[in-house]
Amino acid sequence: MTAPTVTVPETAPATRTGGRPRRRSVSRRTRLIAWLFMVPLIVVNVTVILWPGAQSVYYSFTDWSGIGTGNWIGFGNYTRMLHDEEFISALKHNLVWTVVSLIAPMLLALLGAYLLSRVRRFQVLFRLAYFIPYTVATVVSAAVWENLLSPDSGLGNLLGVNFLGDQDLALGTVAGVNTWAFWGFLVVIFLASMQSVNPALYEAAALDGAGPFRQFVSITLPSIRPTLVFLVVQTIVWSFLAFDFVFILTQGGPAGATDVLSTLLYRNAFSNLEAGYASAIGVVMALFTAIVVITYQVLRRVRKWEA
Amino acid sequence: MNRTPTGLSRRNLLKLGAGGALATFLGACAGGAEAPGAKGKSGKLTVWAGFASKEAEDWYRANVLEAFNKKYPNVPADLVIKQFDTMAQQQQTALAAGAGPDIVGGSGPAALREYAAAGYLLPLDDYAKKLGWNDRVLGWAMKTGVVDGKLVALPTNYESMQIFYNPATLAKHGWTYPKNRAEFEAICREAKGKGIIPVSAGNADYKDSNEWHVSVFLNHIAGPDAVRQALKGEAKFSDPVFVDAIEQARGYFTQGWWGGAVDRYFTNTFPQQYQQVAKGEAVFNITGTWGLGEIGPFFGKEGGNDAEWAWGAIPSLRDGVPENIWELAVGGTRSINAKSANPDAAADFMDFHLQDPKLQGRALAEANFAPPPIAMSESDFPADLDERVSSLYAAFGDAAQVGYTTWTFFPPKTDTFIIEGWEKLITGKLTSQQYCQQIADTFGPELAAGVVPPLPE
Numbered sequence: 001m002t003a004p005t006v007t008v009p010e011t012a013p014a015t016r017t018g019g020r021p022r023r024r025s026v027s028r029r030t031r032l033i034a035w036l037f038m039v040p041l042i043v044v045n046v047t048v049i050l051w052p053g054a055q056s057v058y059y060s061f062t063d064w065s066g067i068g069t070g071n072w073i074g075f076g077n078y079t080r081m082l083h084d085e086e087f088i089s090a091l092k093h094n095l096v097w098t099v100v101s102l103i104a105p106m107l108l109a110l111l112g113a114y115l116l117s118r119v120r121r122f123q124v125l126f127r128l129a130y131f132i133p134y135t136v137a138t139v140v141s142a143a144v145w146e147n148l149l150s151p152d153s154g155l156g157n158l159l160g161v162n163f164l165g166d167q168d169l170a171l172g173t174v175a176g177v178n179t180w181a182f183w184g185f186l187v188v189i190f191l192a193s194m195q196s197v198n199p200a201l202y203e204a205a206a207l208d209g210a211g212p213f214r215q216f217v218s219i220t221l222p223s224i225r226p227t228l229v230f231l232v233v234q235t236i237v238w239s240f241l242a243f244d245f246v247f248i249l250t251q252g253g254p255a256g257a258t259d260v261l262s263t264l265l266y267r268n269a270f271s272n273l274e275a276g277y278a279s280a281i282g283v284v285m286a287l288f289t290a291i292v293v294i295t296y297q298v299l300r301r302v303r304k305w306e307a
Numbered sequence: 308m309n310r311t312p313t314g315l316s317r318r319n320l321l322k323l324g325a326g327g328a329l330a331t332f333l334g335a336c337a338g339g340a341e342a343p344g345a346k347g348k349s350g351k352l353t354v355w356a357g358f359a360s361k362e363a364e365d366w367y368r369a370n371v372l373e374a375f376n377k378k379y380p381n382v383p384a385d386l387v388i389k390q391f392d393t394m395a396q397q398q399q400t401a402l403a404a405g406a407g408p409d410i411v412g413g414s415g416p417a418a419l420r421e422y423a424a425a426g427y428l429l430p431l432d433d434y435a436k437k438l439g440w441n442d443r444v445l446g447w448a449m450k451t452g453v454v455d456g457k458l459v460a461l462p463t464n465y466e467s468m469q470i471f472y473n474p475a476t477l478a479k480h481g482w483t484y485p486k487n488r489a490e491f492e493a494i495c496r497e498a499k500g501k502g503i504i505p506v507s508a509g510n511a512d513y514k515d516s517n518e519w520h521v522s523v524f525l526n527h528i529a530g531p532d533a534v535r536q537a538l539k540g541e542a543k544f545s546d547p548v549f550v551d552a553i554e555q556a557r558g559y560f561t562q563g564w565w566g567g568a569v570d571r572y573f574t575n576t577f578p579q580q581y582q583q584v585a586k587g588e589a590v591f592n593i594t595g596t597w598g599l600g601e602i603g604p605f606f607g608k609e610g611g612n613d614a615e616w617a618w619g620a621i622p623s624l625r626d627g628v629p630e631n632i633w634e635l636a637v638g639g640t641r642s643i644n645a646k647s648a649n650p651d652a653a654a655d656f657m658d659f660h661l662q663d664p665k666l667q668g669r670a671l672a673e674a675n676f677a678p679p680p681i682a683m684s685e686s687d688f689p690a691d692l693d694e695r696v697s698s699l700y701a702a703f704g705d706a707a708q709v710g711y712t713t714w715t716f717f718p719p720k721t722d723t724f725i726i727e728g729w730e731k732l733i734t735g736k737l738t739s740q741q742y743c744q745q746i747a748d749t750f751g752p753e754l755a756a757g758v759v760p761p762l763p764e
Binding site: 065066086151156166167251252255256270273274 | 720726731
């Protein structure tokens with residue numbers, strides 16, 4: 001069976017749009033078809049993302065309770081936010097969460113991926129082992145860790161530490177649990193990127209006397225930079241969206257010690273019945289992530305990371 | 308008022324936490340289905356409900372749903388099982404879209420008022436008159452469904468607070484059940500000294516359980532009269548009577564009387580608390596009537612021990628505050644969607660749950676469904692119902708002095724602050740004065756806005 005071929009006449013007839021070659025016309029039709037294929041996705045995105053997003057922006061300027069209609073209050077919710085101790089505290093916690101997420105899982109994942117890239121036997125097994133925590137439902141992971149850390153029967157009892165009940169430890173503990181669930185995903189992505197690095201570079205470096213650490217710093221890291229930067233961006237974005245482990249393990253407690261923006265948003269929307277204020281918090285969260293994403297896009301273009 | 312965003316009543320959430328209890332969310336919501344034919348004459352009533360267990364669901368299907376469909380065959384009810392954690396949001400979204408269930412399940416007065424203000428709920432006054440609800444539903448509970456002078460909801464169940472204890476533990480240490488503050492504190496002090504937790508408590512499973520304790524402290528230390536006056540705007544929550552009460556309560560926590568230690572309070576689970584009482588590691592457990600359906604599996608043969616549990620009324624915790632105060636609470640409500648195609652059938656469905664006290668007695672005995680707030684006599688409860696359960700409901704039902712739970716009689720923002728602020732109080736981030744002042748500051752605008760639920764006479 002032979003592949004179908006397209007025969008283009010040497011002298012294509014002029015089109016009604018001013019003598020452009022037929023090939024351009026076909027291209028336009030192709031683009032149209034492409035757009036048609038995208039229509040369902042666009043409709044879905046407009047329906048479940050763009051329209052609700054626009055509504056959230058609108059409601060952020062109202063005193064909407066989440067039920068019925070709200071009254072326009074201008075920037076009232078935003079100015080309130082500036083003086084809201086709970087908001088400021090939650091924002092700080094998000095920043096701490098971001099820093100933890102950028103350091104611990106990133107370093108662990110880079111190390112794990114690098115070591116795995118050197119492994120020839122059982123690599124798939126290790127990849128699977130690292131990736132499994134990411135596939136486990138959050139509620140299951142949380143329950144496991146809650147028991148592991150229990151001050152009555154778990155690690156907490158052994159060490160005499162109440163990890164989730166101590167205000168000074170709770171945030172770091174929950175972020176740590178999140179790291180455990182999350183880092184295996186980074187390992188797999190980093191590993192895929194590392195495997196695309198030209199092996200000749202390592203061979204040349206080895207001939208020049210570079211050790212594994214030098215090879216990692218001088219070859220691996222620069223080679224996977226686009227992936228690294230992308231995952232840094234994603235980690236920052238995910239950090240601002242952190243919710244599940246906090247909600248399950250501590251519900252924002254003790255005494256707000258683990259409250260993050262999303263739990264604060266949730267509480268305002270569904271407990272305080274202040275959906276307008278919750279929307280404003282959501283908009284601010286979106287702005288933070290937008291800044292990160294735009295910065296990434298600008299850097300990508302300027303540095304030509306994909307070139 | 309149920310502060311859970313999930314639409315669960317406290318009772319039901321706790322049952323999930325305790326793992327294995329049968330009781331469930333009875334705030335069934337009916338609707339969804341288009342009703343062909345004349346309004347209220349034919350069609351289908353789709354009922355939304357979430358159950359804590361398959362056994363509870365089966366019991367409800369067999370004993371309530373089928374009985375209703377047999378009695379009202381023209382518009383039969385069809386049960387649709389919903390997840391606890393999304394039911395309230397699904398309903399809210401559906402209502403906002405002008406659709407949603409025929410019967411709107413409510414978790415308490417706060418959301419109820421918002422729903423009523425948005426025009427989602429059908430006034431029920433005519434149905435109440437026609438079907439005689441005012442004669443059957445307890446007056447105080449009926450009032451919780453009144454918004455701006457109109458009845459918009461019926462209470463589905465009622466709750467109160469009590470103490471569970473292990474009589475053997477008291478006997479072993481030579482204690483008798485406390486009747487007043489001095490006796491209660493003496494036991495707590497002595498128990499703590501012996502390494503026993505005076506009151507097993509914790510909010511790891513349910514943060515909003517903070518307000519159970521605050522409700523107890525407000526009513527049994529400050530006193531129900533003071534609470535009532537504050538709720539009516541005749542006194543302030545920043546008055547000394549409340550500050551002193553909260554300071555006394557804060558002391559209970561910081562001394563480790565509640566939960567063993569402040570940090571432990573944040574990690575203690577409900578099963579742990581019952582186990583501690585069963586094993587004699589804790590003297591008391593303060594919880595609501597929903598605990599009747601939870602505590603059993605931790606005692607006796609089922610719990611792998613020979614312990615027994617008993618209940619007692621929460622003692623007066625300040626001189627001058629009367630004994631035998633029972634807090635009043637409504638665990639859920641049912642309303643009719645203003646857009647319902649079958650409002651008459653929906654009213655019949657709601658009415659059906661109030662018609663037969665014996666059925667409600669069986670529901671309590673066989674599936675641990677808390678009874679609705681209707682007049683029930685001892686003969687309505689099956690003979691095999693645990694005497695401790697029936698006697699608690701009897702004591703509660705005969706209460707001469709009542710208190711006011713925060714989840715039923717406090718407006719939403721005040722209630723949320725009571726819950727959130729409590730943790731800051733016991734961890735030293737707020738003083739008792741600041742805590743009470745912030746309650747007062749939050750409550751004032753809500754009182755002015757008219758969102759404080761009505762109080763019983």
